[in-house]
Amino acid sequence: MAASETPGWPLAEDAPDTADLAKCVHCGLCVNACPTYAITGLEVESPRGRIHLARAVAEERIPLTEAVQGHWELCLQCRACEAVCPSGVPYGRIMERARAQLDAAPPSKGWERRLRRFALRNVIARPRVLAALLAPVRWFARSPLRGLLRRSGVLRFTGPLGRLEAQLGRPGRPYRPRDNAGDGDVALFTGCVMSELFGDAHRASMRVLERSGARAFAPRGQGCCGALSAHDGDLAQARRLARANIATFEASGAETIVVNSAGCGAAMKEYGELLAGDPDSADRAEAMAARVIDFSEYLAGRDLPAGRLEGRIAYQDACHLAHAQGISAEPRALLGALDGCELVETEGADMCCGAAGIYSLIQPAMSGELRARKAAQFREHKPDVIVTANPGCQMQYEAAVREAGIEARVLHLAEALDSE
Amino acid sequence: MTVSAGLLQALRDVVGKEHVLHKPEDLLVYELDGTIDRSLPDAVVFPGNTEEVQAVVRACNGFDVPVTPRGAGTGLSGGAVPTRQGVVLATARMRRILDVDPVERTATVEPGVPNIQLSEIAAEHGLFYAPDPSSQKACTIGGNVAENAGGPHCLALGVTTNHVIGMEVVTASGEVEWLGSHGPDPVGYDLRGVFIGSEGTLGIATKVVVRLVPVPDTVVTLLAIFDDVESASETVSAVIGAGLVPAALEMMDRVTLQAAEAGLRCGYPPDAGAVLLIELDGIEEVVRGQVTQARAACNEHGATEIRTATEPAERELLWKGRKGAIGALGRIAPNYYLLDGVVPRSRLVETMGEVARISEGYGFPVANVFHAGDGNLHPCLLFDEREPGTTARVLEAGAAIMRVCVEAGGALTGEHGVGFEKNRFMPWLYSETDLENMRRVRGVFGNEGAFNPCKVLPEGTGCGEMAHQQGALAAAGPDAYV
Numbered sequence: 001m002a003a004s005e006t007p008g009w010p011l012a013e014d015a016p017d018t019a020d021l022a023k024c025v026h027c028g029l030c031v032n033a034c035p036t037y038a039i040t041g042l043e044v045e046s047p048r049g050r051i052h053l054a055r056a057v058a059e060e061r062i063p064l065t066e067a068v069q070g071h072w073e074l075c076l077q078c079r080a081c082e083a084v085c086p087s088g089v090p091y092g093r094i095m096e097r098a099r100a101q102l103d104a105a106p107p108s109k110g111w112e113r114r115l116r117r118f119a120l121r122n123v124i125a126r127p128r129v130l131a132a133l134l135a136p137v138r139w140f141a142r143s144p145l146r147g148l149l150r151r152s153g154v155l156r157f158t159g160p161l162g163r164l165e166a167q168l169g170r171p172g173r174p175y176r177p178r179d180n181a182g183d184g185d186v187a188l189f190t191g192c193v194m195s196e197l198f199g200d201a202h203r204a205s206m207r208v209l210e211r212s213g214a215r216a217f218a219p220r221g222q223g224c225c226g227a228l229s230a231h232d233g234d235l236a237q238a239r240r241l242a243r244a245n246i247a248t249f250e251a252s253g254a255e256t257i258v259v260n261s262a263g264c265g266a267a268m269k270e271y272g273e274l275l276a277g278d279p280d281s282a283d284r285a286e287a288m289a290a291r292v293i294d295f296s297e298y299l300a301g302r303d304l305p306a307g308r309l310e311g312r313i314a315y316q317d318a319c320h321l322a323h324a325q326g327i328s329a330e331p332r333a334l335l336g337a338l339d340g341c342e343l344v345e346t347e348g349a350d351m352c353c354g355a356a357g358i359y360s361l362i363q364p365a366m367s368g369e370l371r372a373r374k375a376a377q378f379r380e381h382k383p384d385v386i387v388t389a390n391p392g393c394q395m396q397y398e399a400a401v402r403e404a405g406i407e408a409r410v411l412h413l414a415e416a417l418d419s420e
Numbered sequence: 421m422t423v424s425a426g427l428l429q430a431l432r433d434v435v436g437k438e439h440v441l442h443k444p445e446d447l448l449v450y451e452l453d454g455t456i457d458r459s460l461p462d463a464v465v466f467p468g469n470t471e472e473v474q475a476v477v478r479a480c481n482g483f484d485v486p487v488t489p490r491g492a493g494t495g496l497s498g499g500a501v502p503t504r505q506g507v508v509l510a511t512a513r514m515r516r517i518l519d520v521d522p523v524e525r526t527a528t529v530e531p532g533v534p535n536i537q538l539s540e541i542a543a544e545h546g547l548f549y550a551p552d553p554s555s556q557k558a559c560t561i562g563g564n565v566a567e568n569a570g571g572p573h574c575l576a577l578g579v580t581t582n583h584v585i586g587m588e589v590v591t592a593s594g595e596v597e598w599l600g601s602h603g604p605d606p607v608g609y610d611l612r613g614v615f616i617g618s619e620g621t622l623g624i625a626t627k628v629v630v631r632l633v634p635v636p637d638t639v640v641t642l643l644a645i646f647d648d649v650e651s652a653s654e655t656v657s658a659v660i661g662a663g664l665v666p667a668a669l670e671m672m673d674r675v676t677l678q679a680a681e682a683g684l685r686c687g688y689p690p691d692a693g694a695v696l697l698i699e700l701d702g703i704e705e706v707v708r709g710q711v712t713q714a715r716a717a718c719n720e721h722g723a724t725e726i727r728t729a730t731e732p733a734e735r736e737l738l739w740k741g742r743k744g745a746i747g748a749l750g751r752i753a754p755n756y757y758l759l760d761g762v763v764p765r766s767r768l769v770e771t772m773g774e775v776a777r778i779s780e781g782y783g784f785p786v787a788n789v790f791h792a793g794d795g796n797l798h799p800c801l802l803f804d805e806r807e808p809g810t811t812a813r814v815l816e817a818g819a820a821i822m823r824v825c826v827e828a829g830g831a832l833t834g835e836h837g838v839g840f841e842k843n844r845f846m847p848w849l850y851s852e853t854d855l856e857n858m859r860r861v862r863g864v865f866g867n868e869g870a871f872n873p874c875k876v877l878p879e880g881t882g883c884g885e886m887a888h889q890q891g892a893l894a895a896a897g898p899d900a901y902v
Contacts, residue, residue: 019754022755022806026454028492029555029557041512042512044446044449048449052448053449086748088682
């Protein structure tokens with residue numbers, strides 16, 4: 001897009017596309033699907049409001065101010081609005097590009113953005129650094145020290161660290177690509193945090209895939225999908241990570257790439273869009289995106305012998321599975337086929353839990369409001385097991401279960417299906 | 421800036437600082453609803469209860485500043501656009517369900533409750549709320565009352581005014597009053613009926629008592645496919661002529677079907693010329709007979725295929741396309757101008773021809789969705805507002821279409837309201853005496869012209885008429901009394 005078309009944007013090459021913005025006919029059908037509108041009742045905290053702000057900035061009616069930044073940053077990017085939008089407005093793409101503008105010229109909180117960018121580029125995206133950083137976290141999660149700190153109440157005063165502690169389950173061993181780097185017909189995407197803190201979910205995924213008759217493996221050299229960077233507006237970094245993964249999975253020879261984390265799956269299915277402007281990678285990105293399939297989507301087309309899981313299961317949709325990928329029936333059908341279980345539908349199961357990638361760390365108040373809604377539902381329905389399909393959501397539900405004061409296990413879908 | 425520091429402070433004193441918006445960035449989205457008209461407010465205020473609504477209205481009146489009520493901002497005639505700036509009074513915080521009475525089959529709710537929520541809470545008692553505008557997932561009961569909203573399922577059961585028993589309102593002058601009753605039979609003048617459909621010019625409903633109706637035993641939805649709009653229209657007349665009153669009887673043309681199918685993947689045949697959605701409900705034996713009759717009418721008038729949906733999921737899919745059809749037009753054009761006119765059913769085919777002729781003359785593609793059963797047309801003119809001068813021309817074309825509806829013996833609006841969009845056309849339907857009487861009704865509720873100004877009735881000056889609207893009026897013909 002030519003810079004002259006978008007005079008209001010500081011970073012012309014990643015400016016929200018005027019055609020994307022024009023797609024919004026401001027009918028307002030999205031407002032009630034939006035979690036931040038549900039909490040605030042303010043249209044300026046709704047998709048229509050945020051798009052209208054983007055149009056106003058593009059048309060130079062208003063400058064890119066701190067207030068505009070605030071409204072865009074409060075967005076969870078859950079894309080519930082996209083699922084109900086009759087006009088097909090690509091809201092997720094608009095918001096990523098709007099945030100790219102904030103990244104280029106932040107009206108405020110510049111140091112926060114720089115810190116986040118640094119962490120996403122140099123910790124999350126570097127497997128060894130991430131592994132080194134999370135090893136003590138895994139140790140802490142299972143150590144007596146944790147119980148001691150909890151009982152002492154000191155965690156309440158540690159801000160973000162305390163909030164992270166509440167979200168931490170009891171992570172098992174990590175699961176890294178080298179643990180199963182052979183070959184097969186199905187490649188498992190292992191991701192970044194997921195492989196370090198949710199190794200159990202990956203091992204369960206492997207077993208379930210094999211039970212369904214697949215020959216699954218985890219190609220070496222894969223890394224973070226780039227979703228966290230893209231959502232924060234660091235599209236350059238997201239593209240770098242996408243290119244690296246494309247090369248890895250091309251070399252792997254796998255026909256199918258199974259992703260068990262909703263946020264990563266949604267991002268990888270959109271690699272084609274992300275790299276559309278890059279002549280060297282555009283076609284390869286499209287080809288890769290076409291091979292990506294969600295774990296539950298893959299299993300829905302196969303013959304999986306039923307496992308067994310006792311108790312009442314509350315499935316909670318991961319936003320990027322239900323809204324961005326349109327997958328909500330498949331996980332429920334798979335869970336419903338388990339012997340001994342009863343599926344419980346809670347109100348707002350498809351509404352964002354407030355985890356939203358790194359959102360729970362940077363917008364703790366709104367994240368807390370949304371978590372409290374989930375906790376209230378858990379208190380009412382008292383499920384024995386809460387199942388979801390995204391690591392961030394899983395962490396948020398750990399905290400919600402504690403907030404609800406109930407005894408419930410939080411499992412990844414693969415772990416639930418793996419029970420026998 | 422018409423809102424002074426003094427008024428801003430007064431508003432904050434009433435509702436609390438956090439419930440008053442006044443920064444330019446925060447106000448922007450409140451300049452529009454679902455239509456073309458725009459005007460920026462000076463402040464948006466969110467009262468939490470009747471007393472606060474009253475205090476806000478009184479404060480604005482005291483400072484002589486216009487007040488424009490707003491629900492979810494999904495309206496389609498500019499009703500929630502603050503045409504003369506001033507204060508937007510939004511009901512978003514007033515979304516409590518106050519009471520559900522399954523024995524009396526009523527519910528009492530605050531105005532900000534979304535329409536869909538009424539049916540959701542009534543469902544546990546086997547009841548639902550009948551009027552179902554296509555925006556029902558977002559639009560509010562307060563907005564429905566203001567616009568006397570309809571919807572596909574209003575053919576058999578009636579529109580909002582047939583389902584609202586009574587209301588607590590804050591009038592334009594700031595009085596709290598009760599209109600109608602809690603029971604079904606109000607006596608005396610029906611002020612409730614006057615208020616419903618007054619488009620927010622008489623006051624703001626702060627509590628609404630609605631009637632809930634039983635969910636029917638059996639519901640069957642038919643999708644009948646035709647080669648052209650004419651055969652579908654003849655079928656509509658045949659169905660009604662056979663004595664059937666379907667729960668809904670909807671038509672979509674080719675352009676609409678293509679957009680809906682592209683956007684919503686609901687299984688519509690994208691190459692058909694027109695489809696009818698016919699919904700029949702009631703006791704199973706009766707419905708079975710009606711389905712046979714309706715199918716016969718369709719076959720007789722050239723239906724190429726008839727699909728039958730009985731399961732809720734199948735029916736929901738068919739309706740998903742219809743309810744999202746207008747918005748789905750965003751997939752084939754950046755903007756649409758959605759019109760709302762009514763003609764007698766017998767003039768449907770001929771009016772459609774005129775609509776096609778006018779839109780072709782102006783060079784705008786047209787998509788048609790209609791509540792065919794009651795002759796309510798929704799032609800959508802597709803355009804791109806970024807092309808200079810286009811908005812003015814599309815308004816001109818719209819005015820010409822409205823003129824055709826009126827001349828066919830119809831009306832200016834079926835359900836979207838007159839609002840700001842069509843107030844200038846009112847003299848086509850009403851004499852100066854009629855209009856003066858309506859102005860006097862406003863006066864009864866204390867509206868001296870500053871309460872949702874420039875809506876419904878044509879106003880002389882001060883309404884920021886845009887040149888293109890004057891042009892639209894001029895192009896449509898003289899202000900004749902029809």
